[in-house]
Amino acid sequence: MPDSLPMQNNLVKNSKWKRWLKLLLRSKTGTVGLLIVLTIVFVAIFAPWLAPYEHSVIDPLNTHKPPFWMEGGDMANVLGTDNLGRDILSRIIYGSQVSLLVGISSVVLAGVIGVLVGLFAGYFGGFLDAFFMRLADSFLAIPNILLALVMLGVFGPGLMTLILVLGVTNWVQYARIIRGEVLSIKERDFVRAAKTIGVKNRNIIFSHLYPNVISSFIVVATLSVASTIILESSLSFLGLGIQPPQVSWGTILSDGRDYLATSWWLATFPGLAITIAVLGIIFLGDWLRDVMDPRSVK
Amino acid sequence: MNYFIKRVLEIIPVLFIISFIVFVLVFVAGDPVALLLPEDAPEEAVETLRTSLGLDDPFYVQYGRYVVNMLQGDFGDSFRYGQDAMSLVLERLPATLELAIASILVAIMIAIPLGIWSSTKKNSSIDLVATGAAVLGKAMPNFWLGIMLILLFSVTLDMLPVSGRGSFSHLILPAITLGTGIAAEMTRLIRSSMLETLSQDYIRTAKSKGLRTGIVVYKHAFRNTLVPVVTIIALQTSTLIGGTLITETVFAWPGIGQLLIQAVNTRDMAIVQACVMVIAFFVIVMNLIADLLYQVLDPRIRYK
Numbered sequence: 001m002p003d004s005l006p007m008q009n010n011l012v013k014n015s016k017w018k019r020w021l022k023l024l025l026r027s028k029t030g031t032v033g034l035l036i037v038l039t040i041v042f043v044a045i046f047a048p049w050l051a052p053y054e055h056s057v058i059d060p061l062n063t064h065k066p067p068f069w070m071e072g073g074d075m076a077n078v079l080g081t082d083n084l085g086r087d088i089l090s091r092i093i094y095g096s097q098v099s100l101l102v103g104i105s106s107v108v109l110a111g112v113i114g115v116l117v118g119l120f121a122g123y124f125g126g127f128l129d130a131f132f133m134r135l136a137d138s139f140l141a142i143p144n145i146l147l148a149l150v151m152l153g154v155f156g157p158g159l160m161t162l163i164l165v166l167g168v169t170n171w172v173q174y175a176r177i178i179r180g181e182v183l184s185i186k187e188r189d190f191v192r193a194a195k196t197i198g199v200k201n202r203n204i205i206f207s208h209l210y211p212n213v214i215s216s217f218i219v220v221a222t223l224s225v226a227s228t229i230i231l232e233s234s235l236s237f238l239g240l241g242i243q244p245p246q247v248s249w250g251t252i253l254s255d256g257r258d259y260l261a262t263s264w265w266l267a268t269f270p271g272l273a274i275t276i277a278v279l280g281i282i283f284l285g286d287w288l289r290d291v292m293d294p295r296s297v298k
Numbered sequence: 299m300n301y302f303i304k305r306v307l308e309i310i311p312v313l314f315i316i317s318f319i320v321f322v323l324v325f326v327a328g329d330p331v332a333l334l335l336p337e338d339a340p341e342e343a344v345e346t347l348r349t350s351l352g353l354d355d356p357f358y359v360q361y362g363r364y365v366v367n368m369l370q371g372d373f374g375d376s377f378r379y380g381q382d383a384m385s386l387v388l389e390r391l392p393a394t395l396e397l398a399i400a401s402i403l404v405a406i407m408i409a410i411p412l413g414i415w416s417s418t419k420k421n422s423s424i425d426l427v428a429t430g431a432a433v434l435g436k437a438m439p440n441f442w443l444g445i446m447l448i449l450l451f452s453v454t455l456d457m458l459p460v461s462g463r464g465s466f467s468h469l470i471l472p473a474i475t476l477g478t479g480i481a482a483e484m485t486r487l488i489r490s491s492m493l494e495t496l497s498q499d500y501i502r503t504a505k506s507k508g509l510r511t512g513i514v515v516y517k518h519a520f521r522n523t524l525v526p527v528v529t530i531i532a533l534q535t536s537t538l539i540g541g542t543l544i545t546e547t548v549f550a551w552p553g554i555g556q557l558l559i560q561a562v563n564t565r566d567m568a569i570v571q572a573c574v575m576v577i578a579f580f581v582i583v584m585n586l587i588a589d590l591l592y593q594v595l596d597p598r599i600r601y602k
Contacts, residue, residue: 138578144540145544146558147574149543155326234544238559264449264453267449275439279433
């Protein structure tokens, strides 16, 4: 008997994936979203092989070259070159690495902080709850980008600082959502029963509450990868995020802004890349919300 | 009234926590003396200045002094401008408010018709275009939209000024840039709020009485939708102010945002602190107003 169990598990797993795939294919925007996201992940991982040039190789004889369909452009630099002769397409391909890295890791960091605060504040209530919720109110009163700006000004710009700063400034939304859910779940019978039979608080939080709130977290987290990518590019655009020679979509845009009158493609394509990436993530996130949260109404 | 007092009192700890966060950040940022004196200043001059600025005092003494000064609106002098930081911020406030109000007006002009229209024709092609535009507006980085507008209207068509503040034509591009970002979120919320209202019993009653669709939509449905809409506008203050920071930089708009970003880059901490506190105070007050308006506009809501 025990021998048949793994196979059954496999079957369950398989049909679970199939069910998800079916649900996905039913939604056009969800499918498009997933395809965009997978493409960007693929591009980011294989950037060194996909990009025609290194992202920071300058070519003084080949500056301000327009995209291939314009006069003076050719297929050697499909999207043209910038003021230093760097290939725009290669820079955008490499830029996807930073955008995804910052987007995902800072959301994970914010998520860990937010989920822990939400679980503990919601479950224990009292002073702990009051303290964290006032702290959350304080963070909410300062626009995200403002707090991030000030922190980057204090700690100095850079990739690691950017991830930490965005992680620390964005925990509030998760904390509030998770706390709200915990407040209602902790009154349910299975939690009360667990308490009555003497299950430790720590175990109640992590084996009873946590599995019940994680799906709301995934939905919100997916959507906030999108807003974090925009925030990262804004901060890099202001010169307080990613520093050269590292390249992000925001820095390419910022470089291109000075040559708007002569080379429109410098500022246009990185912005397009951000928009498409964010659009894909929003589509995927919206689909996840529809599937994972039956209560949400479209 | 009780609720009102409670809400106002709640602001106090929040403002204190914010001031503490900002103070810690500035404390961590380190010694402003290095920025105030020339690099080859003698050791004693550095020490004298440190002592006279009170930088040798322990953390809690410095924080206490900071709070006392803050309560009087005094954040110290900007070392770049040599002026009181608070008055510098207040000088820039009208420009930021002008941009913010113009952007809200743009957002309202886009979002209300679009939201109503798409909700009354749910799942039609109009609805599809409206919701699509709203998603696109959310996905486009604001500063990029601004740059693209400059590219089109200033560089290519030469119709509007690239940057600065002055005439009405200077206001158009920044207001559209910031306004469309807010309109995206607003359209979505108006649409869903309208859809909810339109499914209510009193709408069906009004329709079955034989009232014209226009009257039902505007008098019965839209008026009731106004409650959440007004609240949303007030709650968007934080997003709006965040948006002005970057829009002001793109268009060289001489408001608080531009001042703040310059101050962050030059580590002019007096201005940074004054900016953060003014913005936070503003956001908190707007949120409070949203809360109270909600109550006034919808008599069904009574807080305890």
